[in-house]
Structures are given as C-alpha cells and as structure tokens.
Amino acid sequence: MDLKSLTRIASTPSVGLTHHRVAPARIVIQCVSRNDSTNVNTNSSPANVGSGQVGRARHDWQSACAILASKVVSSEQQDTEKSNGGAEGISAVNGHPTLDLVPVNNPSSSPAPLPKPLSIADLSPSPMHGAQLRVAYQGVPGAYSEAAAGKAYPNCEAIPCDQFEVAFQAVELWIADRAVLPVENSLGGSIHRNYDLLLRHRLHIVGEVQLPVHHCLLSLPGVRKEYLTRVISHPQALSQCEHTLTKMGLTVAREAVDDTAGAAEYIALNNLRDTAAIASARAAELYGLQILADGIQDDSGNVTRFVMLAREPIIPRTDRPFKTSIVFAHDKGTSVLFKVLSAFAFRNISLTKIESRPHRNRPIRLVDDANVGTAKHFEYMFYVDFEASMAEVRAQNALAEVQEFTSFLRVLGSYPMDMTPWTPSSSNGD
Numbered sequence: 001m002d003l004k005s006l007t008r009i010a011s012t013p014s015v016g017l018t019h020h021r022v023a024p025a026r027i028v029i030q031c032v033s034r035n036d037s038t039n040v041n042t043n044s045s046p047a048n049v050g051s052g053q054v055g056r057a058r059h060d061w062q063s064a065c066a067i068l069a070s071k072v073v074s075s076e077q078q079d080t081e082k083s084n085g086g087a088e089g090i091s092a093v094n095g096h097p098t099l100d101l102v103p104v105n106n107p108s109s110s111p112a113p114l115p116k117p118l119s120i121a122d123l124s125p126s127p128m129h130g131a132q133l134r135v136a137y138q139g140v141p142g143a144y145s146e147a148a149a150g151k152a153y154p155n156c157e158a159i160p161c162d163q164f165e166v167a168f169q170a171v172e173l174w175i176a177d178r179a180v181l182p183v184e185n186s187l188g189g190s191i192h193r194n195y196d197l198l199l200r201h202r203l204h205i206v207g208e209v210q211l212p213v214h215h216c217l218l219s220l221p222g223v224r225k226e227y228l229t230r231v232i233s234h235p236q237a238l239s240q241c242e243h244t245l246t247k248m249g250l251t252v253a254r255e256a257v258d259d260t261a262g263a264a265e266y267i268a269l270n271n272l273r274d275t276a277a278i279a280s281a282r283a284a285e286l287y288g289l290q291i292l293a294d295g296i297q298d299d300s301g302n303v304t305r306f307v308m309l310a311r312e313p314i315i316p317r318t319d320r321p322f323k324t325s326i327v328f329a330h331d332k333g334t335s336v337l338f339k340v341l342s343a344f345a346f347r348n349i350s351l352t353k354i355e356s357r358p359h360r361n362r363p364i365r366l367v368d369d370a371n372v373g374t375a376k377h378f379e380y381m382f383y384v385d386f387e388a389s390m391a392e393v394r395a396q397n398a399l400a401e402v403q404e405f406t407s408f409l410r411v412l413g414s415y416p417m418d419m420t421p422w423t424p425s426s427s428n429g430d
C-alpha cells in the first residue's frame, strides 16, 4: 500500500502542506468492532501488523455493501410495486412491525386486528440486529472519531469508513445505525466537508459530543527525532500541532493523509524509520509504535466537536439544554443576514456557531447598476447553531420569522447539548 492509497482530498487543506490525492470515492467500509482483536493487531512488532486481516475485512465489507445496496434497491422496487397495486405493505421496519391501518379487504377473513398503540419503542426503534448500536466513523481503529463514537454511544460497535461520505451512506443504507462525524475543532476550525455533506444528505443531527484531543508524535520503536524527514497526519491534526512541531525543531516535511490512526498504521505497515505520525496513544498501542512526544497540540484545551447522525430525528424536549442546527440561504445574499440573526437576538436565543459555505447551485449573483457597472457577489449557505430546543415556542417563533427572510431553510436537528465536565488535560483514545 503506498501513501496515495491512504489519502484523499483534504476537507481543510492547511497552508504549506503537501496533500496526496486519490481516485474518486468508492464505498469501502471495514467491519471492525472497537473491541475486535481479529482485525486490530496489538503485537508490538510493526512487521506483524495485521494487514491481511484488515485487507480481508475491507474486502468483506465491500461485498457486504454491494449486497446490501442491491437489497435496498430491490426492496425499494418491491415496495413501489406493492404500493402500485399489491395488497400488502411492508410488514416490518427495522425489526419492528409497522402499523397496518388499512383493513384487509377479504369478507371471509376474521376482522382485522386493531392497530397497536404507538409506544416509545416505535418512536425510537432499536437496531434490528440486536442491542449493540452500529456507529460509522471516518478513519481506522485508533482514530479520534472512533473515540468520539465510543463516547457518544458506549459499548457500540464502531464501524470504520474510509471517507466521511461513506459514513453518511452507511447509515442511509442501514449498514450502520448512526454516524459520528467531526464538524469543528477549537484550533483547526470547521471541517467544511462535513457541513457540505450535511446538506447533500438527508440525515438528522441527533446529538453532539466534544472530545478533548491529545496528540502524540509516534514512530517505529528505536527511531530518534533526529532521523525524521517527515511528519504525516490528518490535516486537522497537523494544523493543531503546527507551532509545537516547529518549537521542537521538527521543520521537516509535513504531509496530509486520511486520518491520524491511518498515518500510524501506514508507518508500521511500511516499516518507515524516517517518518513520524501525529495520532493518539491508542493508535501507538494498536500499531506497535513508540511515543516520541506526548501532548503536542498547540493548546492543552484542544477539543473537537462531533455530531451524531441518524435516519430519524429525535423528539426535541425542554427538560435539559438543547441545541438546534439550521441551514438557510437567501436570494439577496448577505443583505438579510442581520434580519435573520435579529430573530434570535430579540428572543434572547444565543447563537453558538455561524458558518458560511458556497451556495453550490448559484455561487455568484450579478448585480447590475447602470451607472457603475456589474458587481459580482458570492452566494452562501449559512449554518447556524443556537441554544434552544425546537420544543420551545421562542425557537418556533424565531424560525417562523427566519423563514420569512430566507428562500431556503432546513432544520438539521434539535438535540441535547454535550454538558460533560471540562477536562482539558485528560488524554483520550487509550
């Protein structure tokens, strides 16, 4: 495996970084449980890292994806056929019987059973494959996203995906029940790719977790700092450690790869003695690397915020702090932004985040003024997070007002805020 096969187009390219690009996206999902020792080699000898196992798992998942995708398509076709003339609808969704409110039109049969009342279980169905929730994340075991999946859903089965988009698709195709994806970091800023994917896909934000990110510099055992000619990692991790690396005298090449743990795995698989990775202590353990330096992030309070995504939204409540995420656009661009934001200010609703992304469908607006010529304005999609639940009247009124000023508005989710106590110095991922 060469470095190119590990990399993808950066979601947040950092200035001065080499970033390797790869061929177009393909569905590659490796099925590796967080605790699955068959695919994660804990042997400290780098030469023994289980490439065959991981390769096989990847292949198995590729086949599983293909089968599942074809099943989804054929069951969708069947559903359409049934709804176009067939007598019966789908009898079960996600392992739960659906409510059949249409009486069977057969006089000889006994009366149709009365519909079962909805229960809490119907509103938030458990996964069809048992009690363990399957959670898709981008990266390989040892990535911070895997730790975030474990924090969001303790005891889940974490499913590594080679790209963010694959994690979205895994949930859409019912391969996974949830996806946990990074959206912003306190040092590196927003992970723009995931903002764009949130809009392109129809999943709902059902929660958030904030994970303290504690980076280590990893190398093969016995390697000294002086031997290094390059440092590889996820672009976010490289930017989060930029100043510390320079202070350490590591003014070597910095190269971006898909994820932090993938960088560690790559060094181990290729027995690279001139390369170090920025990754978690857990990645060092999994891929048999030594920790050359611990806590190399530029700020000890380095935190990444992840969102949890599901096929169905959760029902918003008012008995605990909630956050709501929306995205909107307006034909007149930024000129309505003040009006939109004042809808929240008048109701004392705090905004926690504003992000703007190019309006892909109409990136440029021309404004003609006969006297002065033609101005070209850039058009944006605005993403706003605010501290209120959609179950609150003030939030509903604010959104009703926002709708008046915007040409497009979508609620991405209303979900409980992560209120876990602040522990900036704690190490994670191990």
Ligand SMILES: O=C(O)C(=O)C[C@]1(C(=O)O)C=C[C@@H](O)C=C1
Pocket (backbone or CB within 6 Å): 138, 139, 142, 143, 144, 145, 146, 182, 185, 191, 213, 234, 236, 237, 258, 259, 260, 261, 304
């Ligand atoms: O590469 C990883 O380990 C990831 O989980 C990805 C990611 C990111 O995309 O920001 C997550 C947390 C850290 O901020 C660094 C990298």
